[in-house]
Amino acid sequence: MNAYTLVSVSRPRSRPTPERATPTRSAGTDSRSTRTDxxxxxxxxxxxxxxxxxxxxxxxxxxxxxxxxxxxxxxxxxxxxxxxxxxxxASMDDLGVTLVEDSMRVLRRMLRDARRGADGAPPSAADALDILIRQVRENDVEFGFLVREQYSGSPEVRRAIDVELRLFAKELTHDLARVPALRTWAAEDLDMAADLFVTVMLRFVAELVRIDPRNAREEAELVDRTKRQVLVITMGLGGYRAREL
The missing domain is CATH 1.10.10.60 (Homeodomain-like)
Structure with missing residues (x-):
């Protein structure tokens, strides 16, 4: 624990030399400054x-x-x-929920930055995957925590992960809604497409955190396979027609 000690300095009896003289401050100013510090x-x-x-x-x-x-x-x-x-x-579960929120918040912010960098246009699937790769590699401990706790964690932590994934999928839904070919899609269809992308990304993260960063070949194979999966989903979206109810 850090202790804070207020040390009072007595005014010197001798008059200070010109070189060391400092502007005079009122006692009230010194007190406010000390409290602020x-x-x-x-x-x-x-x-x-x-x-x-x-x-x-x-x-x-x-x-x-x-x-x-x-x-x-x-x-x-x-x-x-x-x-x-x-x-x-408030508890260890509260701490765990904070870990979940902090980890996912960084990823969502990076994807938002990618959109702003492209004049507000949604990042391509390949660009989003590259962002995800960079984030996982830079924060492998945090993402490892998310992968492990998604199914085996406490109810509160699992719930927090589920909420964050829904927020992530919702932002992806907004991105898909701005794609010209998908602008006429119903909200539930856009949500379904976003869930498909999120499922692929989650599996990708789960495998990536288990790969040694020095194993470039295995990582490259995983990235290539995931990009092809994303391409298959993208091609499928082009031929999908919402079922009439």
Missing amino acids: TRSSRAEAKERTRQALLDEALAMSSERSFASLSLREVAKAAGVVPTAFYRHF
Whole structure:
């Protein structure tokens, strides 16, 4: 735990030399400045502790299931007492949900950036896959956590993953709706197409996190196979006609 000590400095009895003289501030200004600095330092320390708890839980969950981790051991690994844990998270499930949200938020932001970079046009399937590859490789621990916890995690964590995947699919639905050939499609058909893409991407991520990054050949084969799967789905969309009810 970080301790914060307010140190008061007594005014020197001798008059300062011109070289060291500083502008005079009122006591009220010094007091406000000190309070602001203290609040800022505390906020930074709190954020560091919160991130340490997330990082330690994530690292430990790569060796064993997240559900088997205890609050006490995560707090100890982060260098805080168990009671300090509750200043940041209500429970271990709350921490797990935060890990899920943080991991998926980064991916969705990168896809949005890709759209803005292309004058607002949806990224191609190949471009989206390249973004996904880069994200998985740069955040392999986080995505490994998502893959493992999607089916074997606690109900709260699994629910959070499901919510994030639905948000991801919904953004993809909006992208598909802007494709000229699909503008007349009903919302439920666009949702179905988005789900197909998400299913392929999830399988791709699950396999990619298991491949050693140094195994370029195996990764290239996976990427090629996935791109062909995406192409098959894309070609199928061109010939699909919504069934009349």
